[in-house]
Amino acid sequence: MNGFSERAAPRRLLRLLPLLSLLAFLSVWHLAALCTDLLATPLDTAKALAGMLFFPTSKVTLLHHVWASLCRVLAAYALAIAAGVLLGVLFGWSRRFHDYCYPIFELLRPIPPIAWIPLIIMWLGIGEPSKIAVCFIGSVVPILVNTYFGVSRLDPTYLKSAKILGAGQRALLTHVILPGALPSILTGMKVALSSGWVCVIAAEMIAARKGLGYLIIRSMESGDMVHILVAMILIGSVNFLFSWLFSKLEGVVCPW
Amino acid sequence: MSDAKVQVRQLTKGFGELLVLDNLTFDVRPGEFLCVVGPTGCGKTTLLNLLSSWWTPTQGEICIDGRAMDPKTQNLSFVFQESSAFPWLTVEQNVQFGMKEKRFPPELIAQRTREVMGLLDLESVKEKYCHEISASAEQRVVIGRSFALHPDFLLMDEPYAQLDIKFRLHLEDAILALNRSTGSTCLFVTHNIEEAVYLAQRCIVLSNKPTSIKAVRTIDLPYPRDTCSPEFIAIKDEITEMIKWW
Incomplete structure (x- = not known):
């Protein structure tokens, strides 16, 4: 056997590692469920998931619940990207803007998105905007912070070089600062996506009629553990899918 | 009227009580390759920061073609000691960066890109990003990017300091070829005396702080220079x- 094949075999085994870890996780879950009544088995959960795909739970099917949550997360995410990148660039680029506004941001940043819920209800009511607002607060912070660090930590040699090569202020922003900070911005966007999913559960506590968070709250009220597990698995799976897509996108837009 | 491309007159820079550069006056002729050498910490980088307009002098003036130097209207370029190739651009895009910013016509950009990449042996890696090429190739990209503009005045701050000796020799020849083909006026700062003697038509020797010009040595050896020849060694010594400060 040549050296290449010797190395190729362990590499193939390495690819199976995620599958092995999933199997181990399911086994532990199954064993734990056998020991107590407080946890449904993976098989029961899978059966419930299959049933919920076709039969309505709380008046709509599972895919409707997923879609409702997804729309809230993505709407908030789009707003968070626009606001986070804009403010992050301003914080990183303008010393004056940074000194003027950053202390306020630092003051607001540690407040958890959930703590805003009462105020948001008072301001925006209990409709869709309030749910999107909670997700927005959760998503905007990682994007803003990462954009700010990406811009402020950009090697000054790049800026000096671009200036001396003839770049004006606009070209500096579009041809140097934004592409230079892009890896950091993308990291912020990736974190923000997960953060948005975390917040949507809290947001759907506000008089929602559909959504995965709502499903969890309803199932908790009726003591339906299997449905809670189904919703939790779906949140994890959708987020995993988005993270995977994001990693692929990162390779395309940021190949360096 | 002087035939100098760049005129430096009574250039002085101090930081509070500390006088770093004291009354430097020299000319750089059109198309000349001028090296500046001096002991470590004598203010070579300060001189470059003034010549590139990053800093303003305490006293004195710098003129290009008889006009006060202004990077906005004059074609200046700078090669830093550390690599400044943009990692988000390919080799070819890096070389074209300055030309595109200065809105050169597309045909001229294409022609100069070919010319510079050919001279610096970058054709085979033109589609690659900087993390995919060697440190020496990366520094060649930066040098090519500057020369592609055919700058009025090109400043170089020990661009080979991070490279090992075999790449240095190769790059020194490449830089001389570019200087000849573009006709750009170059000022090259280095602490490596052998490098200065290999490259320069004239060499300015700086003193310790407060820094003044100790001597201006014309080096009239023919190119390519033989670093082992007695004349070369004599000038270097x-x-x-x-x-020497010891």
Whole structure:
């Protein structure tokens, strides 16, 4: 056997590692469920998931619940990207803007998105905007912070070089600062996506009629553990899918 | 009227009580390759920061073609000691960066890109990003990007300091070829006396702080220079003797 094949075999085994870890996780879950009544088995959960795909739970099917949550997360995410990148660039680029506004941001940043819920209800009511607002607060912070660090930590040699090569202020922003900070911005966007999913559960506590968070709250009220597990698995799976897509996108837009 | 491309007159820079550069006056002729050498910490980088307009002098003036130097209207370029190739651009895009910013016509950009990449042996890696090429190739990209503009005045701050000796020799020849083909006026700062003697038509030797010009040595050896020739060694020893502080 040549050296290449010797190395190729362990590499193939390495690819199976995620599958092995999933199997181990399911086994532990199954064993734990056998020991107590407080946890449904993976098989029961899978059966419930299959049933919920076709039969309505709380008046709509599972895919409707997923879609409702997804729309809230993505709407908030789009707003968070626009606001986070804009403010992050301003914080990183303008010393004056940074000194003027950053202390306020630092003051607001540690407040958890959930703590805003009462105020948001008072301001925006209990409709869709309030749910999107909670997700927005959760998503905007990682994007803003990462954009700010990406811009402020950009090697000054790049800026000096671009200036001396003839770049004006606009070209500096579009041809140097934004592409230079892009890896950091993308990291912020990736974190923000997960953060948005975390917040949507809290947001759907506000008089929602559909959504995965709502499903969890309803199932908790009726003591339906299997449905809670189904919703939790779906949140994890959708987020995993988005993270995977994001990693692929990162390779395309940021190949360096 | 002087035939100098760049005129530096009574250039002085101090930081509070500390006088770093004291009354430097020299000319750089059109198309000339001028090296500046001096002991470590004598203010070579300060001189470059003034010549590139990053800093303003305490006193004195710098003129290009008889006009006060202004990077906005004059074609200046700078090669830093550390690599400044943009990692988000390919080799070819890096070389074209300055030309595109200055809105050169597309045909001229294409022609100069070919010319510079050919001279610096970058054709085979033109589609690659900087993390995919060697440190020496990366520094060649930066040098090519500057020369592609055919700058009025090109400043270089020990661009080979991070490279090992075999790449240095190769790059020194490439830089001389570019200087000849573009006709750009170059000022090259280095602490490596052998490098200065290999490259320069004239060499300015700086003193310790407060820094003044100790000597201006014309090096009239033919190119390519033989670093082992007695004449080369004699000039190198002469400059070393001037820089010696011990």
